[in-house]
């Protein structure tokens with residue numbers, strides 16, 4: 062401690078710090094401590110251990126960054142000594158190795174590839190790190206292999222994975238900066254050196270980058286490229302072999318312990334793969350047969366606040382459930398027990414306007430922490446009513462009569478912002494509100510029975526809209542544009558189209574001419590520019606004309622998810638079909654078999670005649686009647702895509718004490734329907750009919 066406190070005041074003076082350190086090294090303190098540590102006398106050993114720990118902690122946490130970087134060579138020496146004296150598995154050695162990794166990772170000049178800053182130079186080469194990196198890679202490999210051998214085995218340990226990544230970071234940076242463009246070719250077998258050399262030649266000759274390493278350093282760079290690649294490929298090969306075994310274990314539902322670090326290691330390998338030309342393709346080709354394992358790992362081990370963009374961008378690598386799982390992790394946590402819950406009391410006949418008041422300007426934190434919903438003059442409260450509210454409200458927001466959205470002519474479930482809706486400035490606030498409601502519905506996992514048009518969806522994902530994307534929303538414009546593009550070029554050039562670069566908009570009865578580009582009125586559409594014309598037209602009609610609406614919607618959605626980057630990440634990680642499934646819910650008819658399998662009885666036994674009649678009646682119902690009954694029972698008209706298994710609870714049929722002239726009642730929060738013991742199937746059918754015919758969005762239920 063005394064030595065550390067004597068470090069020259071002026072810490073920018075690196076030469077002085079170096080001299081000071083030199084005195085320390087030449088005094089052989091570290092050698093002495095390691096000798097003491099190896100002593101057979103426990104007191105000696107403990108004393109040395111404590112000193113070394115103290116020393117490491119002090120330089121890591123008490124010294125400013127530039128000074129502690131100067132200690133890297135010292136810690137390196139200490140690591141080497143401990144390793145040869147006490148072995149790889151010694152806990153003190155591991156502590157030192159971990160600290161070395163972190164110090165190297167944080168040292169500035171490994172990050173820029175910039176050699177000019179000699180003052181701040183760390184005086185060990187990356188080559189010195191190789192043995193540690195290799196040791197850790199081996200350790201991870203062994204962990205991976207053991208994790209698929211026996212359920213009682215450990216897998217790779219989090220600490221080792223962290224250390225590994227720490228050592229990888231400067232190495233990756235070095236490779237990235239020292240070999241700029243082109244990236245080194247992915248080596249194939251024995252041609253490795255050859256490929257590297259070729260890349261190197263190109264690099265020397267053609268690179269536009271100014272910071273070329275001087276020739277003497279060249280071999281050094283090549284060595285890093287090779288070394289990193291060998292580590293990468295070795296670890297990837299092991300991992301692939303383990304995933305292969307895992308495929309079988311997952312099918313057999315034999316979960317082994319120690320799989321929690323797989324995704325972290327995979328992400329690191331993916332990161333390294335990007336440094337090599339063709340590396341990413343190589344990485345994904347290796348993984349393509351192990352989709353089941355990958356999906357299992359995601360659903361089981363993916364955690365909040367970790368970045369999964371690398372796997373989400375690879376749409377084929379995983380399935381819908383895994384993608385949904387990952388994007389749901391992007392949402393902030395919903396607190397269940399929170400005092401700050403947002404209470405709403407809404408008049409059913411004023412659903413849209415009153416909900417707007419409660420949601421549009423409320424602090425998003427409050428909305429996220431929980432919603433409590435009650436209809437005026439109705440007793441029911443709880444999650445069932447909340448689901449009902451989400452469903453009814455979404456239906457109303459997207460109802461074409463409301464004027465905010467229009468339905469696609471080819472598919473009336475799909476909606477697109479109404480370009481004419483800007484007339485009223487309040488409308489834009491309503492788009493913001495709509496964005497909030499949809500985000501909240503997704504967050505609370507309530508399927509609301511509507512879906513978005515492709516062009517709307519793409520814009521939320523920050524992507525372009527092209528002709529093929531507007532098929533559903535405007536089939537008429539789509540086919541006209543197709544015709545223009547498919548026409549005989551000669552006919553187009555003879556001005557058979559009679560078109561210029563303008564678009565006529567019907568604005569409240571009067572025609573408004575909009576130029577698609579400056580001077581568009583005088584530009585005639587010909588065979589050469591027709592593609593541009595179509596692109597501009599699509600851009601105008603589906604991007605420009607609804608840009609404000611979409612940006613307000615996006616802002617509302619962002620309020621809830623907590624950042625624009627999350628909004629983009631959310632939509633770009635999903636396919637339109639994924640999003641359909643999440644927002645709309647299951648499209649298939651409700652299966653009675655599945656329904657029955659997820660229903661329990663209270664007061665009735667499964668063999669009672671009433672239960673037999675009940676399912677018989679449900680079987681005979683139309684798809685729509687079943688949906689209404691389901692809505693009455695649990696306040697959901699659409700099930701999650703998994704069917705009843707995707708609900709948070711099983712369903713219940715209660716035997717009600719009421720006489721049989723009563724209608725069934727429900728407690729939607731608890732997924733309960735209460736059936737009086739009706740004397741015959743006809744009576745029961747008659748009572749259930751009342752429900753399925755008249756239960757149009759108004760609660761009979763109480764809870």
Ligand SMILES: *[C@@H]1O[C@H](CO)[C@@H](O)[C@H](O)[C@H]1NC(C)=O
Pocket residue numbers: 408409410411437438
């Ligand atoms: C709901 O609003 C309607 C129309 O303003 C009104 O007639 C009705 O009394 C209100 N209901 C309640 C319970 O306040």
